Amino acid sequence: MDNNEILQITGTIEDIIYRNNDNGYSVVDVDVKKELITATGVMPTVEVGMEVRLYGRYKSHPSYGLQFCVETFEPTIPTTSNGILRYLSSGAIKGVGSSTATMLVKEFGEKTLEVLENEPERVALLKGISEKKANDISKQLKESIGIRELMLYLSEFQISANTAVRIYKFFGNRSLEYIRDNPYTLCDNGLRVSFEMADMIAKKQDRPIDDKNRVRAGIAHVLNHNKQNGHTCLPEERLIATTTNFLQVDTDLVKDALNNMIFDASLMRENFDDKNFIFLPEMHRAETFIANRIKLMQSFPAAKFSNTDTLIEKIQQEENIQYAEKQIEAIKSAMEKGFLILTGGPGTGKTTTLNAIIKILEKNGQTVLLTAPTGRASQRMGEVTGKEAKTIHRLLEVAYDKDDKPVFKKNEKNLLKCDALIVDEVSMVDSQLFASLIEALPFATRLILVGDSNQLPSVGPGNILGNLIECEKLPFVELTEIFRQSLKSLIVTNAHKIVEGELPDISKHNNDFFFLPTKNGTDATNLVIDLFTRRLVKSYNYSPTEDIQILCPGRKGALGATDLNERLQNALNPPAKDKQEIKFGRKILRIGDKVMQYKNNYDIMYTKDDGETSTGIFNGDIGTIIEINKKQQYIKIRFDDKVATYDYDSAQDVELSYATTIHKSQGNEFEAVIIPLFHTPPQLCYRNLLYTGVTRAKKLLIIVGDSNIIANMTHSNKKNKRYTGLKYFLQQDSAI
Numbered sequence: 001m002d003n004n005e006i007l008q009i010t011g012t013i014e015d016i017i018y019r020n021n022d023n024g025y026s027v028v029d030v031d032v033k034k035e036l037i038t039a040t041g042v043m044p045t046v047e048v049g050m051e052v053r054l055y056g057r058y059k060s061h062p063s064y065g066l067q068f069c070v071e072t073f074e075p076t077i078p079t080t081s082n083g084i085l086r087y088l089s090s091g092a093i094k095g096v097g098s099s100t101a102t103m104l105v106k107e108f109g110e111k112t113l114e115v116l117e118n119e120p121e122r123v124a125l126l127k128g129i130s131e132k133k134a135n136d137i138s139k140q141l142k143e144s145i146g147i148r149e150l151m152l153y154l155s156e157f158q159i160s161a162n163t164a165v166r167i168y169k170f171f172g173n174r175s176l177e178y179i180r181d182n183p184y185t186l187c188d189n190g191l192r193v194s195f196e197m198a199d200m201i202a203k204k205q206d207r208p209i210d211d212k213n214r215v216r217a218g219i220a221h222v223l224n225h226n227k228q229n230g231h232t233c234l235p236e237e238r239l240i241a242t243t244t245n246f247l248q249v250d251t252d253l254v255k256d257a258l259n260n261m262i263f264d265a266s267l268m269r270e271n272f273d274d275k276n277f278i279f280l281p282e283m284h285r286a287e288t289f290i291a292n293r294i295k296l297m298q299s300f301p302a303a304k305f306s307n308t309d310t311l312i313e314k315i316q317q318e319e320n321i322q323y324a325e326k327q328i329e330a331i332k333s334a335m336e337k338g339f340l341i342l343t344g345g346p347g348t349g350k351t352t353t354l355n356a357i358i359k360i361l362e363k364n365g366q367t368v369l370l371t372a373p374t375g376r377a378s379q380r381m382g383e384v385t386g387k388e389a390k391t392i393h394r395l396l397e398v399a400y401d402k403d404d405k406p407v408f409k410k411n412e413k414n415l416l417k418c419d420a421l422i423v424d425e426v427s428m429v430d431s432q433l434f435a436s437l438i439e440a441l442p443f444a445t446r447l448i449l450v451g452d453s454n455q456l457p458s459v460g461p462g463n464i465l466g467n468l469i470e471c472e473k474l475p476f477v478e479l480t481e482i483f484r485q486s487l488k489s490l491i492v493t494n495a496h497k498i499v500e501g502e503l504p505d506i507s508k509h510n511n512d513f514f515f516l517p518t519k520n521g522t523d524a525t526n527l528v529i530d531l532f533t534r535r536l537v538k539s540y541n542y543s544p545t546e547d548i549q550i551l552c553p554g555r556k557g558a559l560g561a562t563d564l565n566e567r568l569q570n571a572l573n574p575p576a577k578d579k580q581e582i583k584f585g586r587k588i589l590r591i592g593d594k595v596m597q598y599k600n601n602y603d604i605m606y607t608k609d610d611g612e613t614s615t616g617i618f619n620g621d622i623g624t625i626i627e628i629n630k631k632q633q634y635i636k637i638r639f640d641d642k643v644a645t646y647d648y649d650s651a652q653d654v655e656l657s658y659a660t661t662i663h664k665s666q667g668n669e670f671e672a673v674i675i676p677l678f679h680t681p682p683q684l685c686y687r688n689l690l691y692t693g694v695t696r697a698k699k700l701l702i703i704v705g706d707s708n709i710i711a712n713m714t715h716s717n718k719k720n721k722r723y724t725g726l727k728y729f730l731q732q733d734s735a736i
């Protein structure tokens with residue numbers, strides 16, 4: 001039985017089967033009117049013998065059958081002597097075992113808990129209990145009561161027990177005091193309570209809508225929300241107008257609150273081109289740090305190579321190649337200025353140039369590190385250069401703190417060991433990650449940044465590549481010439497046309513770029529499925545799971561990634577008796593499915609075919625499910641030459657990937673790509689999206705659907721504007 005309605009059950013905790021002490025996740029047996037029910041969820045404070053009211057839903061677990069999944073709960077403290085004895089004997093209070101519990105209850109009866117909490121001096125009089133131990137017990141009880149009260153208070157606003165634990169860890173026993181004083185304080189400090197929730201609490205407290213704390217929180221909320229759209233700052237006027245409208249308060253109140261926030265450094269104000277921009281402190285810090293470090297690198301560059309011409313001449317002979325003028329300019333910049341931004345579309349010779357730079361540097365005894373923002377991008381970088389390339393996170397030796405925030409072991413105090421760093425796919429790197437990367441660079445490191453500024457921008461806030469180029473102060477080479485081999489490819493020449501706003505050539509039937517028109521969406525869907533499952537397999541001998549990738553503009557609709565995945569799963573890998581499968585909500589994962597990892601996870605273990613074991617599966621990695629073990633609750637997924645083992649929790653970040661979005665495919669390349677374009681929503685009809693999709697294909701690209709969409713996308717130069725400050729900080733004369 002899977003039921004969506006929130007139910008409540010009341011009973012006594014009989015047994016704690018499992019507890020994760022870090023986050024309070026527990027599996028417990030509850031006696032509900034003599035029937036034993038297994039309940040799971042974040043219940044850090046429930047102990048054996050406790051009376052509880054649990055709110056949640058029944059769900060069938062693939063191995064454990066029906067369970068009650070707890071959303072929130074109200075624990076009650078036992079009041080009878082028997083209940084107290086059971087509670088204290090359960091080990092809930094450190095230092096109290098069953099014999100101490102018996103002694104305490106014998107002495108204080110139904111008042112035991114009260115005395116333990118408030119009169120430790122009386123407890124200390126008992127045999128075998130020191131003053132320290134009595135105080136310790138009192139402190140533990142106070143804490144457990146504090147967190148219980150907090151959960152009870154927050155459960156009214158559907159704030160999960162998980163969040164309540166986080167809040168309690170932050171504010172401690174005074175949590176409720178802080179919340180009553182200013183509920184909007186919950187929106188700060190990484191507590192992950194939304195403005196809307198804090199607003200609900202404030203409403204319950206009968207606070208007026210023009211409460212100063214509300215206005216301050218509203219301003220921060222608007223800035224944070226815009227961060228998700230890639231902005232590191234907002235024009236002051238726009239911020240004021242949006243916040244006024246959002247909060248439905250007087251504009252002057254917003255202006256006053258904003259000034260106060262700038263006064264107490266909760267926000268930063270900068271003036272660029274006679275216009276004020278407002279930053280959240282962390283974004284301001286990241287962008288000013290990047291600007292200052294890069295200026296420093298310009299003032300104190302890496303050692304200059306004096307004999308660059310000779311070195312280039314030598315490498316040309318060795319490689320039997322004549323570099324183009326722009327390529328030589330790029331190599332020289334890297335050697336002589338210690339800094340280079342190298343951009344260019346497909347087939348313009350970026351990799352060839354990069355390889356020349358690496359070779360010259362290494363021949364001259366330099367240690368060169370290679371990195372890229374995603375797993376696939378770093379893997380590709382490794383393949384084309386023949387050298388090891390790591391993701392930026394791995395290079396910086398990421399670890400995650402208890403709030404799941406990345407902490408880098410490589411940083412200002414523990415620098416990377418290198419003379420040169422080459423970063424590929426810089427267009428995908430956001431401001432904070434880039435700041436962390438250059439923070440870990442030794443003084444006077446040679447820095448080479450490679451990317452294609454026409455690709456989609458980074459998911460996180462910032463516009464690193466664009467801003468570094470636009471500031472016009474840094475050595476920058478754009479490769480524009482398409483080399484002869486690449487000119488033969490319609491994928492390459494059409495990609496360049498798209499970037500120029502020219503219609504791609506869709507008339508050819510004998511090259512690597514095909515357009516297959518359909519009359520309607522249903523035909524388009526059927527054709528995509530047929531190409532993927534049958535035609536390309538037959539004509540090109542491609543494997544649907546390994547060689548072909550369907551790339552959709554978006555997730556939604558019949559031609560979106562979600563629906564297509566379901567249909568393709570049914571067509572290619574339908575349910576079968578001998579194939580295990582598991583269900584997470586609407587998602588079904590089955591042995592044989594093609595899947596993608598959606599988040600970097602540095603903890604997942606894998607074993608390579610040569611027996612070597614290590615950890616880490618990255619956002620964008622694509623693999624095939626080879627085993628589902630329901631008894632022991634794990635899934636095995638093969639990624640190229642390695643097999644990774646996922647527990648069910650980590651498997652939540654795995655999605656079917658017969659089809660995926662163009663956004664998700666950034667940094668990836670595939671032998672064959674199919675792009676369905678029919679009734680594509682207008683907000684997804686823009687040039688960079690089509691360009692990014694087309695340039696993911698190595699050997700074959702097929703667009704299926706409506707040629708008008710191709711035209712709409714090519715003609716729309718809509719680049720969602722990103723408000724960022726890096727360009728201006730770089731242009732300012734002095735360091736801040």
Ligand SMILES: Nc1ncnc2c1ncn2[C@@H]1O[C@H](COP(=O)(O)OP(=O)(O)OP(=O)(O)O)[C@@H](O)[C@H]1O
Pocket residue numbers: 321322323324327344345346347348349350351352353483484485486
């Ligand atoms: N100076 C050159 N002379 C002749 N051919 C070249 C030269 N530079 C690059 N090429 C060739 O042009 C093609 C594209 O070069 P390369 O792979 O370096 O480009 P790229 O910009 O990295 O392309 P992509 O982004 O598509 O991987 C390759 O076949 C390469 O051998």
